[in-house]
C-alpha cells in the first residue's frame with residue numbers, strides 16, 4: 432500500500448487507473464494508500480471525484496484521493512505535489528495525433544518537455560518507479576505485428592514525442608538510477624472515454640446523435656483494440672515490479688487485428704439491438720498519413736508480467752455502448 436502520483440489522472444486511461452487503484456466497487460481491493468491526481472483539467476463529469484471517494488469509502492479501506500489541478504509544464508508545482516510519492520504513472524500528454532501534425536511545437540512542449548519535467552520531479556522525489564505511457568505510434572509505419580526489437584519508423588510528430596520520452600526514461604535510469612518502465616499501448620477502448628478523440632468513442636457519439644459514422648477510405652484499415660482494464664492491470668504490475676528497469680519497453684496490446692469497418696458494424700449492431708435507429712455508414716476519401724494496418728506482439732508483456740488480455744472488443748463493445756447510453760441519459 433503506497434502513494435501513487437498519476438499525471439493525466441482525469442483523462443480516459445487515468446480515470447480507469449484511479450478507479451482501479453482506489454478499489455471502487457466492482458474492482459479489486461485498493462492498491463493504493465494515497466492517490467494524487469495531477470491534471471490540468473478537472474475530473475470528467477462521468478467520473479466525479481466525490482463519487483469515486485464515496486464508492487471507494489463504502490469498502491471501508493479507501494485510500495485518500497487528492498486532485499490537484501496543475502500543469503506538467505509547471506516544474507515547481509509538480510515537484511511540490513510529487514513529494515513523498517512511491518510510484519509515478521505518467522499519462523498526461525496531448526494524445527491527439529492530428530493536432531501534433533498541425534502544431535508540432537505544442538505536441539513537443541506537452542509530450543517531450545512535459546515528460547522531461549515529470550522524470551526530473553520523480554528523480555528529485557526519489558520515487559520507486561516511473562511508468563511512462565508510450566504508444567505503438569513510434570513503429571506505426573513498420574510492418575505488423577510490431578514488437579520491441581524493431582527499429583522505430585515514425586509517421587508523425589506525436590510518435591517522435593513518444594520516442595523522445597522513451598529515450599529520456601532510459602537516460603534518467605542510466606544517469607540518475609531512476610527506475611523507469613515504458614509501456615507502448617495499442618488502441619485503447621473502454622469507459623470514461625467520453626472526452627476522447629479515439630475512433631470508438633467518436634463512432635458512438637455519432638450514433639447517439641443519430642448521425643452517420645464517417646469512415647475514411649474503404650474501412651479495411653486495421654487496429655489493435657485493447658480494453659482499458661487490461662491496460663490498467665499492466666500499469667499496476669509494471670509500477671510495483673521489483674526488478675530493475677532501465678526504460679525497459681513493453682508493447683501492451685492484444686495482437687488481434689480488427690478493421691475499422693468491423694468496428695463500425697459491431698457498433699451499429701449493438702445500437703440496433705438496443706432499439707436505436709442507425710444511419711448508413713458514410714465513406715470519405717482516405718486521409719493522407721493514415722496507417723493501413725496496425726497490430727502488436729504482446730508476448731514480452733505476457734511473460735514478464737504474467738499477464739494476458741482479459742477481454743476482447745467483441746465481448747465488451749456492448750457494455751461500452753451501454754455505458755455511453757447511461758451517461759447520455761444521466762446528462763439529459
Ligand SMILES: NC(=O)c1ccc[n+]([C@@H]2O[C@H](COP(=O)([O-])OP(=O)(O)OC[C@H]3O[C@@H](n4cnc5c(N)ncnc54)[C@H](O)[C@@H]3O)[C@@H](O)[C@H]2O)c1
Nearest residue numbers: 439441442443444470471472502503523524564566616619
Ligand atoms: N487512449 C489510447 O488509445 C492511447 C494509446 C496509446 C498511448 N496513449 C497514451 O496514454 C496516455 C493517456 O491517454 P488517454 O487516452 O487517457 O488520454 P486523455 O487525453 O484522455 O488524457 C490525458 C490527460 O492528460 C491531461 N493533460 C494533458 N496535458 C497536460 C499538461 N500539460 N499538464 C497536466 N495534465 C495534462 C489532460 O487534461 C487529460 O486529462 C497518453 O500519454 C497517451 O498518449 C493512449
